[in-house]
Amino acid sequence: MRQMLRAALAFIVMALAARTAMAANDLTIEITKGNDQAIPIAVVPFKGEGTSPGTDVAQVVADDLEHSGRFDPIDRKDLISLPGAGDTLNYSDWKMINANYVVVGKMTPEGNGYKISFELHDVLGQKRVLGQYVSASRDQLRAGAHFIADQIYKKITDVRGAFSTQIAYVSATGTDQNMQFTLNVSDYDGYNARQVLSSNEPILSPAWSPDGKKLAYVSFEGGRPAIYVQQLTSGKRIKLTSFKGINGAPAWSPDGRRLAMSLSKSGHPEIYVMNLADRSLTRLTNSSAINTEPSWSPDGQHILFTSDRSGGPQLYEYTLGSGQVSRKTFTGPYNAGGHYSPDGKNIFMVTRDDSGYHVAKQSLENGRVTVLTKTRWDEAPTIAPNGTMVEYATQRGTQGVLGLVSDDGKAEFVIPSTKGNVREPAWSPFTD
Structure with a gap:
């Protein structure tokens, strides 16, 4: 050049x-290169209701967190269970796979889109640290996922997320x-x-x-x-x-x-x-x-x-x-x-x-x-x-x-x- x-x-x-x-x-x-010091986090596939939304919201969230270099999402095949809400989450199970945090959520049909509820749980502290929801039309589900990743990133790192x-x-x-x-x-x-x-x-x-x-x-x-x-x-x-x-x-x-x-x-x-x-x-x-x-x-x-x-x-x-x-x-x-x-x-x-x-x-x-x-x-x-x-x-x-x-x-x-x-x-x- x-x-x-x-x-x-x-x-x-x-x-x-x-x-x-x-x-x-x-x-x-x-x-092309991962961070071996990244925080292990489990992003569980979100429970869906109604017809398939066509966008894997939980996967987009996991990808966003990984792209920051600060997080290492645990492979789905290694997830010990697939809870849709925190009240069914057993912290001991997630310690076994060395997850520091767990993200769970569910999608409920709403108008021409979905209401996406999500929770962030601190496995070591054994408590829920974040619980919110966002509404998104079908063609804005990726935007909804980026919003969720932003909230999770901010809660854990105290730095505003830039995925949106x-x-x-x-x-x-x-x-x-x-x-x-x-x-x-x-x-x-x-x-x-x-x-x-x-x-x-x-x-x-x-x-x-x-x-x-x-x-x-x-x-x-x-x-x-x-x-x-x-x-x-x-x-x-x-x-x-x-x-x-x-x-x-x-x-x-x-x-x-x-x-x-x-x-x-x-x-x-x-x-x-x-x-x-x-x-x-x-x-x-x-x-x-x-x-x-x-x-x-x-x-x-x-x-x-x-x-x-x-x-x-x-x-x-x-x-x-x-x-x-x-x-x-x-x-x-x-x-x-x-x-x-x-x-x-x-x-x-x-x-x-x-x-x-x-x-x-x-x-x-x-x-x-x-x-x-x-x-x-x-x-x-x-x-x-x-x-x-x-x-x-x-x-x-x-x-x-x-x-x-x-x-x-x-x-x-x-x-x-x-x-x-x-x-x-x-x-x-x-x-x-």
């Missing part, structure tokens, strides 16, 4: 996608002059995908607005890169920039009033901030280097960006107000595509070593770098809004797919594409 700065040079992101047409795959998240969030991503099909690009939105695990935009020209760098109602992205549909903002419900969109040269890497400020971006309208790619109220631009960087991939700190006071001003791609931080620029990465010859963690304590990025390009995490307190992935061609890391999972684009053979890794690197998964090559994932914020 001939990378210098992926987003600044725009076409590189889709270079792999343009090489080959891919056949459709079944969408099933595949475990979404991702945006770009897929590419076809070859050469017949390439077709689509911007899509789906559940975080790739299910329930819907198309937002289709084009025969590349689409890059989708970015969610803080309220989760809009996407900013780069499209080449007019023959040159332009930055657009599109409302997801209505499909209405506006073109913000279409300067000569690079218009790339839009990033929303935490208050949703500004967009940082990389523009080369003055010659070299520089970091600018646009006030969305009047579309006025403020230039932040001024150098002969390539400056791109801006990302806002959670408090809106700093912007992280990639620059080759030191001779190779590294991450720098611009402090708003003072205009001070400081280098943040020093380990290795290549660190790019940086994003702050939601708590502002870490940076997630792509780093390069002798084995390829990997997703890594760097502590802002002590500078320690932890490489999270083992795959060779990783790019575009995006962090769950609770900071516990990272989704990224990678290669599987000749196909572009999405990967998912826990923030400590102890659990990894691959999300094969349903169609074509997949790139540029962007994780949605919490919306309530």
Whole structure:
């Protein structure tokens, strides 16, 4: 991969996608590495009443918890019994299979859907610690399952679950002059995908607005890169920039009033901030280097960006107000595509070593770098809004797919594409 700065040079992101047409795959998240220190939890198949709902809600709950890397659901064939409620649960039985927690539930027909009642039991403490219900229509049963997983995750870890969030991503099909690009939105695990935009020209760098109602992205549909903002419900969109040269890497400020971006309208790619109220631009960087991939700190006071001003791609931080620029990465010859963690304590990025390009995490307190992935061609890391999972684009053979890794690197998964090559994932914020 001939990378210098992926987003600044725009076409590189889709270079792999343009090489080959891919056949459709079944969408099933595949475990590539598990966490041997994860909490053992038994998620019992929910008792159903009436006709079959068509969605295994308990299995979706178990999968969500496993994807976080914090939990190790016990295989169904090893479950000692199948209770539908806590009053029939014998804690001693579950201790025998080393379950720390047990989830039980039942589904009752309600209108055009189901009322899903669920309980979480602490086996070691021998008590029920959570009991709730959620109503869901037939086509929203996965959403109901994600809600349940969120509640269980929060109760045990005291961290808000992010399973009800979404991702945006770009897929590419076809070859050469017949390439077709689509911007899509789906559940975080790739299910329930819907198309937002289709084009025969590349689409890059989708970015969610803080309220989760809009996407900013780069499209080449007019023959040159332009930055657009599109409302997801209505499909209405506006073109913000279409300067000569690079218009790339839009990033929303935490208050949703500004967009940082990389523009080369003055010659070299520089970091600018646009006030969305009047579309006025403020230039932040001024150098002969390539400056791109801006990302806002959670408090809106700093912007992280990639620059080759030191001779190779590294991450720098611009402090708003003072205009001070400081280098943040020093380990290795290549660190790019940086994003702050939601708590502002870490940076997630792509780093390069002798084995390829990997997703890594760097502590802002002590500078320690932890490489999270083992795959060779990783790019575009995006962090769950609770900071516990990272989704990224990678290669599987000749196909572009999405990967998912826990923030400590102890659990990894691959999300094969349903169609074509997949790139540029962007994780949605919490919306309530």
